[in-house]
Every structure is written in C-alpha cells, then in structure tokens.
Amino acid sequence: MTEKPPTIYDVARAAGVAASTVSRAFARPGRVNFETAERIRRVAAELGYRVNPLARGLPTGRTSMIGLVVSDIGNPFYTEIIRGAQDAAAEAGYTMLLTDARESGRREREALERAVTTVDGIVLATSRMPDAAIRGIAKQRPVVVLNRAVTDVPSVVTDNPDGVRRAVDHLAELGHIGITYLAGPEASWADGMRWRSLRDALPGSRRLGPYSPDVSGGGEAAADFARAPTSAVVAYNDAMAIGLIRQLTAMGARVPGDVSVVSFDNIEAAALVTPALTTVAAPLHAMGRAGAGNVLAIVNGAVPRTTGPLVLPSRLVVRASTAQRRRNRTSPAWGTTNVPGDGGASGEIDAGSR
Amino acid sequence: MTEKPPTIYDVARAAGVAASTVSRAFARPGRVNFETAERIRRVAAELGYRVNPLARGLPTGRTSMIGLVVSDIGNPFYTEIIRGAQDAAAEAGYTMLLTDARESGRREREALERAVTTVDGIVLATSRMPDAAIRGIAKQRPVVVLNRAVTDVPSVVTDNPDGVRRAVDHLAELGHIGITYLAGPEASWADGMRWRSLRDALPGSRRLGPYSPDVSGGGEAAADFARAPTSAVVAYNDAMAIGLIRQLTAMGARVPGDVSVVSFDNIEAAALVTPALTTVAAPLHAMGRAGAGNVLAIVNGAVPRTTGPLVLPSRLVVRASTAQRRRNRTSPAWGTTNVPGDGGASGEIDAGSR
DNA sequence: TTGAAAGCGCTAACAA
C-alpha cells in the first residue's frame, strides 16, 4: 500500500550529482548552476521525488507549519478567520495545523502541548487559556493572539470601541435612548471592551449577564430583560441576539417593533434569521490573515511590535433587527404577563428511535 | 524568544543512562526497568524535556498525525465530523491535521500534496477530487473516504436509502403524494444516492436542479419549483431547504401550510430557522470517529475491508417544516402571480462604507 | 558551482 518514496540520494544518483546538490536545487535554487538545477528537477519529477518536510525540519528546526487554535470549530465566527490564516500560510508556503479546543482550556493546552514542537509559530484565535499560560507557550514559539490583548504577546483585535460607537449612533438616529447590554463570557476580552465602550458612549446604559454566548444564552437573557426592558439592546454576539429575539417573540414582543437589537460578529446566520440581524461586522478574514502573517514574519526574524495590539476596523451592517423607536408607548404591552421559562426550542421529535 | 529545547542526550546525561534508554523510557515503557524509567521521567520533567515528534518520525516513518480534509470548513455539516475524528485521533495519541479545501479540487490536491508526506493516514470528508485522484493518493498513504464510495478505497457513508425512506414515509403519513427533489451538486455521491432512492421509493417523484448546495441555491430553486409545485419537497441539504423556504415565503407561499419540506444533514441552523426544519440527520460524529478510527486501524496494520462502504444509520428529526397536506386546494394561490428573481436577501446595507 | 562529511533528535537492531 505504501511504497517507499524516493530520496535526494535516488535523485542524485539518477542525475549524476551529489545529494547536497539536489538538496540545494530545492532548498535554495540560485545557489546551483541553472542547467544542473534544470536537470535535477527533471529527474526528480520523473522519479516522483518530493521533499520530505519532516526530514528537512530536523536539521533546520523549522517545519513550515504554523498552528491555528480556535476555541470552537463549529462557531461560524471562525470560518473566515481560518480562511484568512490559511491564505496567508499557503502564500508563504506553509501548512496550517488547525486545532479545535472545543471551548475547553484543558483541551487547548493539550493540543498546544502536542503541536508546539511541530510548528514554527502559533496563532491563538480567542484563547480560553489565562494570560500566563499564553505567555508560557509564547516562550517556546512565536505566538500571535487574536481577539484579545495579552501583555508582551503580539495580538490582533477589532476596533470594539469604534464598533460600539457605530451601533450607538445607529440606535440614536432611530430615536433610542436607553440601551441594555447583554454580556457574554466574563473571560472574554472583547466582552469587557464592548461593555466599557458602551458605557463610555452612553453613560446610562445597563448591563445584563453574563450569559453563555450562544443561542440558549440569549434566550435566557430574555426573561431578565423583560423585567425592565429598554427599547434597544446590544448583544455580545449574533448567536445571543438570535436567542434573545426568538424568546422575546415567543413572549409576545416584536423585533424590531418593540425592541431593536444590535449584535456583533456578522456570522453567516445573521443574514438568514428572521428578522435578519443588524450587527457590527469584524474583518474576520483580514484578522486571520494578519494573525498568520504576523506570526510568519516573526518566525522569519521580524521583531514583533510591542506597542500594543494591531487594531482592525469594524463596520456596521444594518439589516432588519433595528427600527425607529415607537414613542407612543411608555411601558411595554408584552412580557409583563407571561414569562415562560423556556419556549425557545421548537418541539423536536427524534423519529429515529421508533 | 525560542530557547533550544533539551534532547534525549541532555536527559541521558543528567540521569546517568544512555540516550537509547531515555528513548525507550518514552517510546515503549515496560521495556525498561521501572525505577530507571521513573528516574528518567523525573529528570526529563525537571529539564522540561518533551519528545520531538518530528525527530521520532524520521526513523520510524510515522508522525502520529493524520490528515482530515473537508471541502468547506464553513459548512456546519462538517462540525461534528471534525469533532468525531478529532476524538478518535486524540484517544489514539494522534494529532489531526485539518485542512479546508474550500470547495476546490485544486486546493484539495495541493493541500494533500503537502500533507501526504507529513501524515500517517488521511480522511477525506466529501472529497471534490475524481475517484482516480483519490486512489492515487491512497497508494501513498492509507486513506478513508467519507460520504462517498470509491472502489478499492475504504469508505464510510450514511444510509441514504433508509433516510429517504423515512422522509417519504413521514410525508406519506401527512397525506403528501407528489414529491419534488431539489438536487445538489452533480459530483455529489450522496446526491445521486438520494435521488435514486427517492425515485425507487416513490416512482412518480420529480427532480429539479442541480443547484448549488447552499442557501442561495435553494432560493434559486424556488422559482423553478413554483412553476409546477408539489405539496412536498425533499431538498438535498438543510441549507438549500432554508433558501427555498425563504424564497417561497417571499413569494407568498406558506411552509408548511402550502408546502412541506424535508431536507438532509440536521445542521445546527436547522433548529434555529423559522420554521425549524424536518430533516434526515446523519450520524456526523460517529462518521468522523469511524473515519479516523479506520484510518488509524489501517495505519496500525489492520486490513481494510473491501466489501463495500461502512454504512451508518440515519434518522428523521421531525420539526416544523412539514405538516398535513391541505386537500381542499388543487392549484396553489401563490407563485402564479409574482416570481421575483431574487427576493431572498433582506436588504443589507453596508454602513461601514459611509 | 559542486562534493564530502558531519550532524539534526530519535529509533532500532545487535551486543553485552
């Protein structure tokens, strides 16, 4: 099944040169006579030779692989980040070792433990590990952190304050005054940034949470929100907004009629749900690309910037979850009568167990 | 930034043994005196030694890595497959090299080209390459194919005929007679299986397409479907069903009131959209696990089964996109008047470009 | 421009 692939020695013999010449022909063409190189390439192609990156990695200590760790591969937030990173890696001739930490700091640690010796550099997209742990692995290999600022570790983040400002401006234009912030994970750097930015932009803002940053978390938030609703909500991310809207709707509220909702990320589903979400989009692809690009630059000798994170711009995508504030009602007609504990999940029947 | 890590020689010297003993202590404990091994481990831990998988891979020809190639990392269909494969790999002490082919056969080839020398085995989840190309790389490394049957290459598939049967039975119980099948990619093995199974189960069925297997493809299908609607539709996958339903709704039809829709896969979004989708769920996690498990088994000397693909069961998840057929109407009141070319996307305004 | 030779860190006979 597995035939032994040819080595530089096989090529050398067939081409009538030394193995070291074959090595050079592939590793640093230009350091070998053009015609010789040409011949070597031809012979190599005939033999089906391909450099063995592992063997190359032993003497050089470089593997031409970089690692990318995401906290949840099922989270659409990472899709474009992954692609951006992969683009940058591929262009530089690098292979990307993609790992799913599945929202577990332990898993992330273990995966990193494994990968750290195998890769030349590492991109951490939304790490769930404490800063100290990140600095620890940054001692072993160049590391770039995404969506988070870690002292002494190069990082790339989106302009959260600016994103919040755009959201607030948009809501203000629609006549909204009071805003409720639905908080995500306390460990999330972005969550802190967003809440602080919102409070700065609109001092009267209120904060609810933290909630789990997914659809169910948003649903849970609805009950709390209903006790003292505002006409506008800013949610930590799109998934939470979706859950919130579903639950509010189940409770009799109308979105955006009664409540306008803005969230963050602009995942694909944001455009698919009803109402489609108004959301602060992050330059995901650019972020992945910048992360991989920077780590590659450092691998190749660049001096990492220490003047704080690289900040990428955000933009507001206006869809259907925000609307003009209704001024002719002071207290909501909804939510005061029934607050169901969980009406979010539409009855799912597993017909397979019949 | 990167300090040179200790090797077995450093450990050997510090522990007062030969390097080969250190090697054994890690590679095959049991082949070394317990106390010696204990001491070696302690010393190694103190020195911060960790085996270098690359160096280990050179003499053995094994890297303890397996590759997993998915055709689109953004496709939620793969989320659980990836996790299942990662579980199996991790349990066996393997690292998974995950690659996104981004729906391009060329990309897939290139990635494989790179990875093939680096990994001990490869799992191809829904490959976009021709059978011959797959067999080609299967010559170099053990390969297991998912969601597709390739002659002479071990594979894992879901029971499509059974899934179709469940869908048809469900629709029949609801009184539906005529069924339209919305086809996915022609290159898709599963698509062919589903259509043939449907035609076998219900000879009068009609086929529309192929369409691109995403939301936009489903939207496109709506116009075609509206020209000669049936009361029930079976869509190639959930994404297409979502697109179809959106567009039909925009055209004035009600789902499931006027049209019942069943699709395949049971991606996460299937439960989030309105109406929530009735769908044939594939055992995604089990499939990923089986794929990685099998390739690992072959890597470790098992003889691959040649008696055809390993077939995993499917089940029907009944949600809200299917309902009793309305018998009191023969021709639909919708779709005959206006068939907008594209009413699917809710007006998206990019406020960032202001 | 090319060749010879010494490793990179580890494993695997073969001896002891």
Added chain:
DNA sequence: TTGTTAGCGCTTTCAA
C-alpha cells in the same frame, strides 16, 4: 535490562 552503533532524509559548513 541497558549500552553501542547505525542510520532516517535533509541541510550545511568546509574544501575543492
């Protein structure tokens, strides 16, 4: 049970 000794495939001085 442990040590010795060759390599694995490639890169990289150092000479030629």
